[in-house]
Each structure stands twice: as structure tokens, then as C-alpha cells.
Amino acid sequence: MIDPASPDAKPVAPATPEAGDPLVRRPGPAPVVVKLARFEGPLDLLLHLIKRDEIDIYDIPIAHITQQYLAYIDLMRSLDLDVAGEFLVMAATLMRIKARMLLPATPTGEEEEEGDPREELVQRLLEYRQYKEAAGTLRSREDERRLLYERGMLPSDEEAGPLPLAPATLFDLLDAFNRIIARMPEPAVYEVRAETYDVEDKMSLIARQVAENGSVSFMALLLECRARGEMIVTFMALLELIKLGQVAVVQDEHFADITILHRTPEGSEPNAAAEP
Amino acid sequence: MPPLNLKGALEALLFSSDEPLPLTLLAESLDAPIDEVAAALHTLERDYKEREAGIELREIAGGHLLVTTAENAEWVGRLLRGRKRVRLSRAALETMAIIAYKQPVTKSEIESIRGVDSSAVLTTLLERNLVTIRGRSKVVGRPLLYGTTGEFLDYFGLRDLSELPRPEELRALVAAREPEQLDMIELQVTGDVAIDMPGGSDLPPEPGLEPEELEEPAEHPEAESVRVERESS
Numbered sequence: 432m433i434d435p436a437s438p439d440a441k442p443v444a445p446a447t448p449e450a451g452d453p454l455v456r457r458p459g460p461a462p463v464v465v466k467l468a469r470f471e472g473p474l475d476l477l478l479h480l481i482k483r484d485e486i487d488i489y490d491i492p493i494a495h496i497t498q499q500y501l502a503y504i505d506l507m508r509s510l511d512l513d514v515a516g517e518f519l520v521m522a523a524t525l526m527r528i529k530a531r532m533l534l535p536a537t538p539t540g541e542e543e544e545e546g547d548p549r550e551e552l553v554q555r556l557l558e559y560r561q562y563k564e565a566a567g568t569l570r571s572r573e574d575e576r577r578l579l580y581e582r583g584m585l586p587s588d589e590e591a592g593p594l595p596l597a598p599a600t601l602f603d604l605l606d607a608f609n610r611i612i613a614r615m616p617e618p619a620v621y622e623v624r625a626e627t628y629d630v631e632d633k634m635s636l637i638a639r640q641v642a643e644n645g646s647v648s649f650m651a652l653l654l655e656c657r658a659r660g661e662m663i664v665t666f667m668a669l670l671e672l673i674k675l676g677q678v679a680v681v682q683d684e685h686f687a688d689i690t691i692l693h694r695t696p697e698g699s700e701p702n703a704a705a706e707p
Numbered sequence: 708m709p710p711l712n713l714k715g716a717l718e719a720l721l722f723s724s725d726e727p728l729p730l731t732l733l734a735e736s737l738d739a740p741i742d743e744v745a746a747a748l749h750t751l752e753r754d755y756k757e758r759e760a761g762i763e764l765r766e767i768a769g770g771h772l773l774v775t776t777a778e779n780a781e782w783v784g785r786l787l788r789g790r791k792r793v794r795l796s797r798a799a800l801e802t803m804a805i806i807a808y809k810q811p812v813t814k815s816e817i818e819s820i821r822g823v824d825s826s827a828v829l830t831t832l833l834e835r836n837l838v839t840i841r842g843r844s845k846v847v848g849r850p851l852l853y854g855t856t857g858e859f860l861d862y863f864g865l866r867d868l869s870e871l872p873r874p875e876e877l878r879a880l881v882a883a884r885e886p887e888q889l890d891m892i893e894l895q896v897t898g899d900v901a902i903d904m905p906g907g908s909d910l911p912p913e914p915g916l917e918p919e920e921l922e923e924p925a926e927h928p929e930a931e932s933v934r935v936e937r938e939s940s
Contacts, residue, residue, distance in 0.1 A: 471798050472823035517823045558820055564877040565804035566797065569863055573794060576864030578780035579765065581772055583725035584787055 473521030474559040476503060481556070488556060491549055493532055497525040528552060603682055604649070607689050608666050611653045615662070628661045633668035641678050641693045649680070649689040709739035714747045714754075721751075727770025727861065768860035769867055802828045803837060807859070807871060811841040811852035829853070837862055 470476040480499045481488055504522060507514050531548040640647045652669075656662040669691065672678045679694040710716035716737055721728065730748070734741045748771060752764040763776050775783050795803065802825050805817050818825050832838040841854040860867065 471801060472821055474822040515823065521822070555820075555822070559822065561874055561877060562801060562804045562808070562820060565808060565871070565874075566800035568872055568877065569800050569804055569807075572863040572865065573800075575777070576767075576862065577794070578777035579763075579774035579864065580780070580783045580787070581725050581774050582722070584783075 472515075473500075473518050474556060475563070476500065476518070477521070478556060478560055478563070488553060488560075491553065493525065493529045493549060497522075497529050500525055524552065603685075604669075604680060604689060606686070607649055608653070608662075611650060612659065612662060615659060628664035630664055630668045630671060633665050634672055637665070637668055637672060637691065638677055641691055645693060647691045649691055652691065709737055709743070713737065713739055713743060714750055717744065717747045718751055721764070721771060721773045724772070727767045727772040729770045733771070765864070766866045767864055768857050796828070796831075798823075798825070798828045799831055803832060803855075803859070806832075806838055806853050807855050807868065808874070810854035811844075812854075813844050813846075813850040813852055815850060817853075835862075 468479065470479060477496065477500065480486070480496055480503075481491065484495070484499070486492065486496065501522060504514055504518055507518075528548045637647065637652065640652070649669075653662050653665060656665055669678070669680075673680065677694055679692045680689050681692060682689045717733065720733060720736060730741060730745060733748075734744045737744060748764065754760075755763050761776055761779050762773050765772050765774050798821075801821055802817055805820050806812055809816065814825060814829060817829070829838065833840075836856055836858045838853050838859070839856045841852040843849040844852050855868070859865075865871065
């Protein structure tokens with residue numbers, strides 16, 4: 432995340448390091464590995480601070496917790512970590528509560544209406560903590576369940592074979608294209624006469640071949656081409672056909688040849704087997 | 708006409724399936740009364756236990772499922788060579804918990820509880836079919852409502868939703884569990900950083916500390932404060 436050599440990674444000290452502040456200063460330029468707890472959000476961080484400092488959640492010392500919270504945010508910033516907007520919103524909330532706590536109680540009846548400025552935050556923390564606990568029990572259930580295997584976990588060879596539509600991505604296709612292009616000797620064609628290739632023609636050619644044979648090898652298709660230009664047009668035609676949903680591409684495994692299959696519009700289960 | 712050997716037939720059905728089979732479906736397929744099938748299920752379950760079989764009968768997601776026993780997980784796991792799906796992230800589990808308890812629930816309700824954007828997590832849960840769309844809320848904007856699926860019950864090995872601990876039970880459960888494991892991020896930092904050591908106020912700032920030594924206190928006070936919390940709660 433941080434390039435130790437980068438001058439941008441210069442750390443920033445918190446603005447007000449008070450006495451007893453749990454900060455450790457470490458001089459010297461040697462890179463240090465810091466382990467930082469990752470929190471799921473501002474509430475998660477607050478709960479952690481409350482737990483760590485053994486704070487009564489119903490009577491949160493708001494000044495203390497705000498200071499600790501801001502120190503953590505400062506730390507994240509000094510480590511060049513992205514501080515999500517939610518963390519900053521909570522910082523503002525904390526400071527607002529702190530300010531309201533400092534104000535003397537208004538003599539009017541407003542006080543009763545407002546109540547403890549911490550109330551809303553405490554309710555949110557309690558609710559979040561409950562779900563965090565629920566998440567914990569789900570984790571143990573997950574761990575227990577993962578020890579039990581039902582049948583069918585081990586895919587048979589048949590099942591592990593080419594899956595319809597899914598396996599080959601556009602990048603696999605580009606990869607394959609680049610590999611074949613690279614194999615093509617550079618001065619392949621000496622003809623001066625410019626040959627023009629038409630994407631539409633190629634599209635119908637591929638569509639016909641696929642329809643007749645059930646499947647066409649991507650490599651075979653490209654090797655039929657006489658020039659790079661023709662290959663590119665063929666490739667574009669293939670992409671167009673995929674986009675139109677007329678053909679699908681599958682691959683046995685990574686870096687294997689890609690097979691072009693006829694795609695039936697209503698089903699996603701072409702029964703044509705992939706060629707080796 | 709029910710099978711002559713009901714228990715055997717039942718075992719055959721269970722063996723043939725990789726999904727939990729509901730009792731009603733079993734009874735229907737076997738053309739046998741439900742209570743007889745239920746009794747046969749119990750016998751079968753006891754049989755496996757008694758002979759210390761490698762498989763056992765579990766009640767999951769409203770059905771009955773044959774699974775390998777937990778004590779054989781290591782060996783089956785080796786055979787599968789990590790082809791199991793990855794565990795859910797903490798964010799995903801939190802979101803999952805909120806949906807399970809509050810369903811049907813909207814995304815903004817989830818986010819207001821978690822205090823963070825939950826779109827990505829929700830997408831993951833939908834993709835893994837642990838969560839499904841349950842319709843639209845009647846509030847302004849008619850946001851989508853989310854709920855849990857049968858796959859959710861299966862994934863967490865739950866018989867049904869009532870098996871989730873009740874909210875009031877949660878606190879007691881967690882207090883009895885091990886100290887929380889914080890997800891740690893490791894960072895390489897150039898020197899002269901003021902590092903927040905949680906609870907590390909008793910730690911004297913030592914100039915010239917070796918990096919390896921510095922790493923340790925970052926973890927210890929952590930575990931300590933958690934332990935204290937456990938005792939007090």
C-alpha cells in the first residue's frame with residue numbers, strides 16, 4: 432500500500448499528543464512493519480475503543496473517546512490509508528456531541544426534550560454490537576458447516592469439462608488472438624494489392640462454419656487467414672457474433688485453444704463438445 | 708406400497724442427493740407414512756453414530772442431508788484440494804446477520820445499522836445466493852427488500868431461522884466465546900511515525916527499537932484488553 436521510498440508516505444504526528452497518550456514515537460528512517468486492526472466502519476472502531484478502554488457504553492466519556500477516535504483517523508491518514516467518508520462523518524458527530532456536552536444546560540424546557548446528547552449514538556452502538564455478535568455466531572456456524580461435506584463436492588471429469596458459455600473471458604480471447612498473431616511470420620504477404628476484408632462477410636462465414644460443424648476452433652479459424660488484416664477483421668467479426676449472442680466461446684483450461692460454439696437462443700446448454 | 712426395507716430405501720434416497728431432502732418429500736417418494744419415515748431416519752442416524760461411520764445424518768435447511776463427519780474434514784478437504792468456497796468476510800457476515808434478523812430489510816436500513824456503504828457486500832451475498840430480493844418496500848422510492856434463502860440455511864448449517872440465537876441470547880453466547888480476532892492489515896512504513904498502540908500507554912517509548920520488537924506490543928495489549936472485557940461482561 433505504501434511505498435517506503437516514496438516521499439509522500441511521510442507520516443504526520445497527531446496534533447495534540449497529551450501525556451499518557453498511547454503513542455509510541457519511533458525515530459529513524461528504517462521501514463517498520465505496522466500491524467493495524469481493520470475496522471468495518473466507524474461504529475466498529477468506536478466499539479473497539481470502548482472495549483479496549485473498558486468504557487461503560489451507557490456512560491461514554493465523550494472527550495476521551497473523541498480524542499482516541501481522532502487519533503486513529505490521524506494514524507490512518509499518516510499511513511496514507513484512505514479514510515472513508517463514513518469515518519469523517521462520525522468524527523463530526525462525536526465533536527458535535529462533545530460540544531453539546533460542554534454547553535451548560537439551557538434553562539428552558541429544551542433540556543428535557545434534548546436529553547443526553549449521547550443517547551442516539553449509544554443506541555446505534557448497542558444495535559450495531561448486537562448484529563456484530565450475531566455475525567460472530569454465524570461465523571462459528573459457518574466454520575462448523577464447512578467441516579461437513581455433502582455428496583457432489585468433488586466434480587467428476589464430465590462436470591469439470593467445458594462449461595457452457597462461462598469459462599472463456601474476453602481477455603482469454605484476446606490472449607489467444609495475440610498468441611496466434613505473434614506466431615504469424617511478419618512478412619507473410621508480399622502482395623501489393625490491397626485486400627479488403629469485411630466484418631459482415633466474416634461474421635456470416637463464422638456463423639456458417641459454426642452452424643455446419645457445431646463448433647470451430649478459434650486457432651483454426653485464424654490460421655485460415657492470409658494476412659494480419661484479415662485476422663483482425665475475423666476477430667472483430669467473432670466479437671460481434673458474441674455480442675449478438677449467436678456464438679459462445681469456451682475453453683478447456685487456461686491457455687488451451689478456444690472453441691467457438693453455436694449458441695441456441697433459448698437454452699444455454701450447447702451439447703457440442705469442445706475440440707481438443 | 709412402501710418398500711420392504713424402509714431404512715435401506717431411505718438411506719438410498721439420502722445417498723443419492725446432494726441437497727437436504729424434506730421429510731414430506733422422502734415420505735412421498737417412499738410411499739410410506741411420515742411418522743414411519745421419521746422413525747427410520749432416527750434409526751439410521753443412530754446406526755451411523757453407533758458404528759462410528761464416516762458419514763452422518765444432519766437436519767439442514769428444512770431437510771435431511773448425509774454429510775461426512777467433522778472429524779474426517781481434514782481428509783476430505785485434502786481430496787478436494789481447496790476446491791471449497793472461500794469464507795465470508797466480516798463485512799459480509801455482519802450484513803448477513805442484519806438481513807437474517809431484520810428481513811425483509813432494505814439496503815439503507817442495513818447501512819444505517821452498519822454505518823458504512825454495503826452495496827458491494829450485498830452484491831456478493833446475492834451472487835452467492837445467500838440473500839434474495841423479497842419485493843419492494845412501500846416507503847418512498849420503493850427500495851428493494853432483502854431476505855435470506857434456503858442456501859443461507861444450508862451454508863450455515865441451520866435447520867431453520869428459529870435456530871439462530873435470539874437477540875437476548877446473543878450477548879451471553881459471545882461473552883462465552885474466545886476473544887475477538889481483529890483483522891490486521893500489515894503496512895510497511897518509513898520511520899518517525901507516531902504509532903497508536905492500543906492500550907500501550909505503559910509501554911516506554913524506546914528510541915532505536917528493532918522493528919521486530921516493535922511489532923509485538925502492537926498485538927499484545929490488544930489481546931489483553933479484550934480479555935479484560937470478557938471478564939467484566
